[in-house]
Amino acid sequence: MTTIRLWSDAEVEGHPAVKAVFDDIRTTRRSDFINNFWRALANDPAALARTWDSLKAVMLAEGPLDPLTRELIYIAVSTANGCSYCIHSHTAAARAKGMTDAQHLHLTAIIGMAAQTNALVTALQVPVDTAFLIES
Structure with missing residues (x-):
């Protein structure tokens, strides 16, 4: 069981910073699926954005x-x-x-x-x- 609340899509809609990251995840991955890791990180929008940006740089960028x-x-x-x-x-x-x-x-x-x-x-x-x- 999680130790932190996992954000629903309805909650995300009410928070522009989180919604922007979730939208980028969906666009980048070409999928509507947002996994529980990102839903947990949504509790800290700055950490969510920072982690997604770092993951894109390391795992998705040319290298x-x-x-x-x-x-x-x-x-x-x-x-x-x-x-x-x-x-x-x-x-x-x-x-x-x-x-x-x-x-x-x-x-x-x-x-x-x-x-x-x-x-x-x-x-x-x-x-x-x-x-x-x-x-x-």
Whole structure:
């Protein structure tokens, strides 16, 4: 259960700043669907606008990583942070961008392997090899 009120479309209509962001989300995504993350953030219109602008800049703007790769990274980070909502949301987004079942299974294997080796290195406090350090 949520710890904050999720805004309805009727409530959004009465708040121009929130409505502007929701309208931009709908236009940008070419969908009428506004997910619960944005509905929760509507309680803080400044945070809503700032987060949407940042997400567009990182996830939607042109860049050296293709959209599917960005979603795969988002899934991996969300898994590491234990964010079930984000895992589900970005898995759906990755599937919409063409992720196959085989790619998803390979991704989860990589996430599991990284979690295992990260835990081992942390527990053993293995020093970083000088060959991995970037020289100034």
